[in-house]
Amino acid sequence: MTKPNGHQNAFEALCALASREGWCWKMACTTCGHMVFRYGFMELSKGKHPDAPDWIVHWDNKYQLYRKIDPVWGCSAQSHDPSKEDQIKLISILSRASISRISRQCRFPAWLGYLGLGLSYTELAESEVKQLTASWKPQLLKLLPSDGNVMHLLRLTLFDSDESQLRWEDLERVEEALIIGNSWR
Numbered sequence: 001m002t003k004p005n006g007h008q009n010a011f012e013a014l015c016a017l018a019s020r021e022g023w024c025w026k027m028a029c030t031t032c033g034h035m036v037f038r039y040g041f042m043e044l045s046k047g048k049h050p051d052a053p054d055w056i057v058h059w060d061n062k063y064q065l066y067r068k069i070d071p072v073w074g075c076s077a078q079s080h081d082p083s084k085e086d087q088i089k090l091i092s093i094l095s096r097a098s099i100s101r102i103s104r105q106c107r108f109p110a111w112l113g114y115l116g117l118g119l120s121y122t123e124l125a126e127s128e129v130k131q132l133t134a135s136w137k138p139q140l141l142k143l144l145p146s147d148g149n150v151m152h153l154l155r156l157t158l159f160d161s162d163e164s165q166l167r168w169e170d171l172e173r174v175e176e177a178l179i180i181g182n183s184w185r
Helices: 010-021 035-045 084-095 099-105 110-121 123-129 131-143 148-159 170-180
Strands: none
Touching: 010 035, 010 084, 010 099, 010 110, 035 084, 035 110, 084 110, 084 123, 084 131, 099 110, 099 131, 110 123, 110 131, 110 170, 123 131, 131 170
């Protein structure tokens, strides 16, 4: 995938765009079902980059995306969940993203929600390849407070086992640790 500006990973760019435009990232949203993110992930899996001039996924044109792209994943009877091939493509892009850069560019806790959506949409393929798990666990660990019982508990539950897959639900505990440790902004 070509990076238009030569530097930023496509998922990092997607997160920055989502933060600027205030995209919904709530997993159980019954209003929009985080539709704009779904389209963003679909476009990433096609090799497109949010910084490219032909990127069309924006909050302002969310209702036109159906006509311009396709039915969005998982939102209607005609749509489908991402294929394993699409999930593998997403995992490749997401696993190369810097969580530290995302956390600096995006609002808290929204950036954790963005990561959670990525984990959710790649869950089946990730259970086999564990590429996101291998990339993101150490990055998250570096962001967590280094002292006290919270860190010890998180090490035991999330980070001590390389075998366990990182799941979107785990990010709730990361959020709590960041808040409790007052290590967030």
